[in-house]
Amino acid sequence: MNVLLINPDMGLCLLPKTVPMGLLSIASYLQTHHHSVQIYDRNVNRTSLKKIVEQFSPQVVGVSVTTSYHIDDAMAISRYFREHNIPVVWGGHMATIIPELILQQRAADYVVLHEGEITFHELLQALENNTSVAQIDGLTYLDNNGNFVQTPDRAFACLAEFPMLDWSLVRPEKYLDTFMGHRNVFRLYTSKGCPGRCTFCVNESFNRRSYRARPFLHTSSDIDHLIEHHGVDTIVFYDELFGMDKQALRELCDFLRSRNIIWGAQTKIGVLSPDDMQHMYDCGCRWLTYGIETGSAEMQKRIRKGISLDKIDKDLQVCANIGIAAAGNFIIGFPDETKDQLRETVALILRSNFYRSMANIFSPIPGTKLYGELVETGRILACETLEEWSKTAIISFYGTTSNFSAVPTRHLLVLQNYIHWRSLFSQNKKLAQGMLKSTLGSLTQRRLWGMIRLGISFIKLFFSVAWYRFAYPDIRREYGLK
Secondary structure (H helix, E strand, O other): OEEEEEEOOOOOOOOOOOOOHHHHHHHHHHHHOOOEEEEEEOOOOOOOHHHHHHHHOOOEEEEEOOOHHHHHHHHHHHHHHHHOOOOEEEEOHHHHHOHHHHHHOOOOOEEEOOOOHHHHHHHHHHHHHOOOOOOOOOEEEEOOOOOEEEOOOOOOOOHHHOOOOOHHHOOHHHHOEEEOOEEEEEEEOOEEOOOOOOOOOOHHHHOOOOOEEOOHHHHHHHHHHHHHHHOOOEEEEOOOOOOOOHHHHHHHHHHHHHOOOEEEEEEOOOOOOHHHHHHHHHOOEEEEEEEEEOOOHHHHHHOOOOOOHHHHHHHHHHHHHHOOEEEEEEEEOOOOOOHHHHHHHHHHHHHOOOOEEEEEEOOOOOOOHHHHHHHHOOOOOOOOOHHHHHOOOOOEOOOOOOOOOOOOHHHHHHHHHHHHHHHHHHHOHHHHHHHHHHHHHHHHOOOHHHHHHHHHHHHHHHHHHHHHHHOOHHHHHHOOOO
16 A cells, blocks of 8 residues: 655744654554555655645555644644545554544544554555454544544564664655754664653653663664765764663664764663763763753652652763763753742752753643643643644743743743753853754755744744843842852
């Protein structure tokens, strides 16, 4: 069958460019089962939907809906194909959370839950042979009477069962970025999932706290291809938890050293030992990003992050001694968070020599424990339509639409923007330059109207950050900021 897999336009979201790896994995798997597959990423491809359809004539369409930012465009895509009687399948993190609503609003004919490779393949077999889909695990749909049906969850596959990625399905050069003074930066992953229980994260519901490493042969082959054919010389590993398997870590490090690659990763405090970090540095690692979230010991327990404050200082000191630049990601404004708890977070940021610190204002993410608690206690109302879901900010990089803390919203905005300004313009000019180049690159890949809207959004964002950074000295002093 001709299968078109679409990554919807994320609108004004300023997240970095990444290959839709989930779609690439599904497409590679489907090709091994003799389907003809094409990936259409509307964030980097200016070709119109109509022209893509005329060129490819899809028989089934898969739409990746991983965040609320995808929903508006995903709905428009679905309307187009359903009008042409072409089956539409949604999948991804967001789709897994709200499958019944998606189906009841007729946005899709089927929703694939969790990981999509095997479920999508079995669905295509059923559609091709005109047989029942009732025995396919990990699938939701409406039966002939309009009743919602959810089949049993599918057990996660060992990643070694999937084929190596077929990079001819995308154009990796479209996703090259700049970061930390490096050009030709590419984002890749070596594992899926995380065993953590963080109450603000969707991992527990989507990945079921499962951690699975990709086979080393797959990762190394990807890197060799990207180096040889697309000029990649710097890699950001965006695994949810990098470095858990020590033997695999050593093997990967030695391989990266042999290829003279500069790289960095995202990990958790306490996962890497000093010996691990020294070997990583010797093999080209130049930065690590830690999800720290809060400097309050009490709040650390409440969000079930599973790290101790003394361990934070130790790991950051090891990074400094070795020469690895450390970044810290924080969340401010957790439900019922107090000013004193926020001061502890600010104090941690100020005393730590981060090359970058980012503070996102808490936003309740559907499918997390904190979101469920807020709904149960009546502090928020669950969205009832896809249109409402599309306006739900999954990540509040700048600004907030809700505040569940015991701190005034203006205080959160001042703290957030002070931290961002300090990180980008006071501590690391290379990082600021890289982000500017990355944003300009994103603009040039948009259609004209999208380019204009994103450009205006970026300008507004800059002045908003500057305003909150400088306009409220009394609030800054209250938290020990200059």
